[in-house]
Amino acid sequence: MDSIEVERRAVPAAQRMKEAFPQRLQQGIVVMGGSIEAELQRRGLHEQPPELYNLRQPAVVEEIHRGFVEAGVEVVLTNTVRANRIALERYGLADKVYELNRTGVWLARCAALHRAYTAGVVGPTGRFLAPLGNVTAQQARQAFIEQIVALVDGGAELLVLKGFIELEELQLAVEAAQLVNPRLPVIALKAFPEDGAVLASSFPARVARAVSRLPIVALGAAGTVGPQRMVGIARALVSATEKPVCALPDVSVPRIIGDVRFYDPEPDYVARMAQELVSLGVRIVGIDGGATRECVQALVAAVRQVPHGAVSVSTPESSADPPVPEPLVPEPTPFAQKLGRKFLITVELDVPRGFDMRSVLEGARFLRRWGVDAVNISDGARARLRMSPIALSHLVQSQTGMECITHLACRDRNIVALQAELLGAHALGVRNILAVTGDPPHIGDYPYAKAVFDVDSIGLIRILRLLNEGRDAMGNPLGAAAGFCIACSCNPVAEQWETELERLERKVAEGAHVVFTQPVFDPELWERFRQATAQLPVAVLVGVLPLRSLRHAEFLHHEVPGIVIPRWVRQRMARASNPEDALREGIAIAVEFIRAVQQSADGVYLMPPFRRYDVAVEILRQLELVPEQPQVAP
Secondary structure, rough: OOOOOOOOHHHOOHHHHOOOOOHHHHHOEEEEEHHHHHHHOOOOOOOOHHHHHHHOOOOHHHHHHHHHHOOOOOEEEEOOOOOHHHHOOOOHHHHHHHHHHHHHHHHHHHHHHHHHHEEEEEEOOOOOOOOOOOOOHHHHHHHHHHHHHHHHHHHOOEEEEEEEEOHHHHHHHHHHHHHHHHOOOOEEEOOOOOOHHHHOHHHHHHHHHHOOOOOOOEEEEEOOOHHHHHHHHHHHHHOOOOOOEEEEOOOOOOEEEEEEOOOOHHHHHHHHHHHHHHOOOOOOOEOOOOOHHHHHHHHHHHOOOOOOOOOOOOHHHHHHOOOOOOOOOOOOOOOHHHOOOEEEEEEOOOOOOOOOOOHHHHHHHHHHHOOOOOEOOOHHHHHOOOHHHHHHHHHHHHHHHOOEEEEOOOOOOOOOHHHHHHHHHHHHHOOOEEOOOOOOOOHOOOOOOOOOOOOOOOHHHHHHOOOOOOOOOOOOOOOOOOOOOEEEEEEEOOOHHHHHHHHHHHHHHHOOEEEEEEEOOOOOHHHHHHHHHOOOOEEEEEEEOOOOOOOHHHHHHHHHHOOOOOOHHHHHOOOOOOHHHHHHHHHHHHHHHHHHHHHOOEEEEEEOOOOOOHHHHHHHHHOOOOOOOOOOOO
């Protein structure tokens, strides 16, 4: 980008205010920023969200804006960053969108009085977009449209889209701005993670190139990082785009108490870092979180002393993180390599309560000798307390050599913990992950436990796919690609049939490689399911649960959600005269079913009752899917 050697002080304020913002931007450095929240806290006003004070204490908000203008900012940022409908829902203020935003613009305009531009600020929804969260793209876009209409009605001269973590959500906000008023100047600012490894990679430059293609007048970064980290981000952004770059760092990393963030601003430090940003070629500079009037005043004075783009500044070597290596793609798991090449066999192991896992290890050894491809390790099924499936899978694989299909539920972990678990699992060699949403806590051992459900199984599948691409859930680079085999579940006999199929399609679209179904007993229902899913590019293992008795069958049919056992199956079980005959009948029903569906399935997922792994082997022997005799243990 060409350097502009015009100092900000060279353009008289009166002349600047006569121009449209895009023209002013071409003439030199523009200063914006200042934290309304920080100044409210100085006045003892801590209620959340800060936007509420647009209505409760409008004179105070206007006074704060006026202080920033008198300190030298040219762009006043409205107190509306969390004033979209979705963000306001958590505070019970969703019905105040128009009032909060229009009043917010009016207060900023009253303070600006033709001395500064008034920028309507739009922030993210504060919730993850689907499938990571439950906010659809259409819902987010509509929320932004509603907010921007109010900002435009209030008289905003430009829009600043600030603090967006997800690039997709930032793009939706730009789309909304275009729909409301395509002539209104837009500055798009992404929030980058406070992670040196990410910032040292090519990620900021890739973001800059992507955002540059949007209909905006400037792009940049705001919030989450302090001034020094922002220097590295700004360097990457300036080198990757011809558009003006904006940098709005926080004054520091905040202390968070409840919903309130507390900063420790040092105006002189902020001012020095701002000089570095301008020297790099940043066209719009300011300060965001924690920025008091004194910080803004020091920044303005410092920026006026530095010719734009005149100095090349490098971050001290001691503060720079090592560069991130190019992602390496691991080999697929042995199980993944078999998909589509053989009829796969997996058996679910019954995980006992407590510490003693000898029965699991013995079951895995037994099944391995019979040639079973993998065993399934559940994750607190029915919301019961059980050992971590990742830890147990590692024990099984390392001590028995049997490959595991590790179930991972979304119930107990937020989006950070899920990714941390997956990174740890991959490091331990646990790489076949079956993503499940998880049963609600109220049916389990701890009915008053709090469920998390940051994401559901579809969102977890997306996370797994992104990890396989070398990125985290927000698209930040990880330095290496994972090699997960991504599995999901589906119920072919679900009562809400169309919903189940739609969710399966979404799971496959997000990256699932293989489907494990819930237990099926009726070949006709299985064939209906396979015909409906024939076009999906995914392997399917049919779930089979051998019945032990009529009582067992009736319990599953009447008391376990999602399991349907046809009347004719229960009638056959009822004819058994003793437990041994009932077990033989259950095995016969399973054998007949698998034989009927084998040609349309990619494998079988057996769920033997009460740790009767010998029952699973007997079914497989009768189907000639395993040898007549077990292999000799190594």
